[in-house]
Amino acid sequence: MVVKSVDGRELRSFRFKxxxxxQEVRAVERRILLETLASELPPDAVQFSSKLAKIERSETGKTLLELVDGTQLSAKIVIGCDGIRSPVAKxxxxxxxxxxxxxxxxxLGFYPNGQPHQPxxxxxxGRGLRAGYVPVSPTKVYWFVCFNSPSPGPxxxxxFVLKKQAVELVRNWPSELLSIIELTPDDTIIRTPLVDRWLWPAVSPPASAGGVVLVGDAWHPMTPNLGQGACCxxxxxxxxxxxxxxAMKSGTxxxxxxxxxxxxxxxxxIFPLTIRANFVGSLLQWENxxxxxxxxxxxxxxxxxLGPILEHTNFDCEPLQ
Structure with missing residues (x-):
């Protein structure tokens, strides 16, 4: 890992090992991760682009789901893993x-003939502004620019507008960052307000209700400052x-x-990680x-x-079977 100032001066470099x-870092493109996970399931197990319009509990205890295309489903178990604006969580x-x-x-900056950056x-x-980039494949480099704003904005x-705004924020920053942004295809650039939800004990609802349960951002959206959202x-x-x-095997x-x-x-x-990510982001966005x-x-x-800072990544899920 390399940390620089806006004038390109190297402030510090680390080797995770x-x-x-x-410790190690593995940058993976989200699309590749999703496709890899989906490929392990039966061909018809996943139906993409199925937005939820309505959810309610039936008299028999099952959960009734209605999709925006009119499809109706009845389920014993519903796992709400539908993102930050989860209708299931609502x-x-x-x-x-x-x-x-x-x-x-x-x-994602795209280099059809191969990206030149080291792994x-x-x-x-900067001041109230930071950026970063990391290769995710032989031809792609992920990048971000994070900036302070009193409101999420429109x-x-x-x-074209998104790329122009991003470039304007870091126009006088190191040229390699600007080059990556300029080489970003239109369909990969986004602008999002950063949000989180603190799951205060005895205040926030539980993660499950009957046969409905939340997973990931639907339950515990956190800022990306620790790089743990998808990991969690x-x-x-x-x-x-x-x-x-x-539960299914025991019968009891x-x-x-x-x-x-x-x-x-x-x-x-989840709870302390969400708070820690928020706190780290606040520190990194200093303007003074x-x-x-x-x-x-x-x-x-x-x-x-780095050791103490990255301690939160040490989660042992044991061998998957």
Whole structure:
């Protein structure tokens, strides 16, 4: 990992193995991850682009789902893994995720003849503004630009406008970042407000209600400052699958008990991670020039140690079978 200032000066470089033998970074394109997971299922098991229009519980205890295309489903178990704006979470009584004060542009730079960057995570820190990039394949480089904003602002879908705004924010920053942004295809660039939801004990609803349970961002949206959003969703999935399999095999544990056990086990990990990600983001988005100077010239070069910072990534899900 390499950390730079906006003028390209290297503030610090790390090798993850030197900081913690158990650490590594694997950048994976989301599309590839989803396709890989889906390929392990029977061909007709996944129906994409199926938006939920209505959800309710029947008198028999089953959950009734109605999709926007009119399809109606009746299910004993519903796993709501439908993202930050989850209609399932809303139905269960969860509050809307809260805007944290900054937005992010994100995209995938495409190099048809091969990207030139080393397999390193690169961060660039400015004042109230930061950026980063990391190769995700021989031809693609993921990048982001995160900036402070008092409000989420209007939704913009025009890729030309999005790219122009992103470039304007970092126009005088290192040229390699600008090059990656310029080489980003229109269909991969997005702008999103960063949000999270803090699952306060005794205040937030439980992760499950009857045969309905939440997973990933639908339950615990968090800011991307620790890089743990998708990771936690995968952890959720592993734990939930084990709980359900155990209930089905034992015959003595009900599905509802298994879902409650899943929520109880996952909450102690999810809640502090959400808060920590929020706190780290606030620190990285400092605007005060004196504070930023101290950060760049003292805190990052002399004080930061990756081992303690990355301790949260050490989750052992045990061998998958």
């Amino acid at each position: 030197d900081e913690d033998e158990g 139905w269960m009584g969860f509050s809307e995720p809260k805007y944290v004060g900054h937005c992010a542009f994100r995209g 390193k995570v690169n961060y660039i820190y 939704k913009i879908s025009d890729p 969703a995968l952890e959720d999935s592993v734990v939930l699958a084990r709980k359900l399999v155990g 544990t009900s599905v509802e008990d298994a879902l409650r056990s899943y929520g109880s086990e996952r909450w102690p990990r 020039p004196i504070v930023c100077s101290v950060r760049n010239n003292f805190i990052i070069p002399k004080l930061v140690r």
